[in-house]
Amino acid sequence: MGTHARSPRGGGLNATGPGEKALRYVLLALMLALTVSPFLWQLSTSLKSLDEDIYSGTPSFLPEHPTLGNYAQVAETIPVWSYALNSLVVAAVVIAGNAVGATLAGYALAKLRFRGAKLLLGLFLATLVLPGEVTIVSQYVTIRGLGLADTLLGVALPGAIGMLNVLLMRTAFMAIPAEMDEAAVIDGATAWQRLLRIGLPNVRGMLSVITIFAFIGAWDDFLWPLIVLSDPENYTLTVGLQYLNGTFTANPRLIAAGTMISFVPIVIVFAALQRFFFRGVEEGAIKG
Structure with missing residues (x-):
């Protein structure tokens, strides 16, 4: 009524x-x-x-x-495919590190109870306040001390686990109802079994989100590879493309072609994972 x-x-x-x-x-x-x-x-x-x-008053x-000659000339000017392969190696290491490390750390912070968990979470949050330029000197000293300077592993290692990705995975695991974990504990499931059988199936969307973020961050990074790498054979694509800007300043067609070559892999990765990406963003990585 x-x-x-x-x-x-x-x-x-x-x-x-x-x-x-x-x-x-x-x-x-x-x-x-x-x-x-x-x-x-x-x-x-x-x-x-x-x-x-292209500099006319009314450009077309x-x-x-x-x-497509500009793309062919880019490949003739610099070893673009070799640089692209180096970037793929770096991106693969960064993606694997974030997929495994951020998942384990996020699950531990969300579902496991241990002494110092809140302090550890606070430290993770504190690292987000610092810009990357603040720690870049200490990172380089560490990488050089490990003997990884001028190596692709030295480029990938600092980004192998991102604090933001850890917090995103923690948020995704926190969204899983506690009753599901409690029921699994009663059935005698270990922490690893709960992670594999309850946690991971429910956070595939968020895992795709951090995969895309990790790939874009590793693929587009310019400053850190420029500092670490000195041998041109080890250059990543973003660093190698600077030769186009230095050699052909009067021909922006080649620079544009190089930019498009570096952009295509990002489009492919996002197109392949976009279904899971939007699920992770819109639904909190939890299926209804």
């Missing part, structure tokens, strides 16, 4: 009027233009031939004579 039927046309607190909906679409279109336009412009520049003037967005 006390319940009023809601009008089919809506109303209520969460109703969205036509004007507000139109404003949202306008803002979304604006954000899309701001984020996608530079990428499309780089793609267009990389496909333009030498007879096209679409190439008049599209060509």
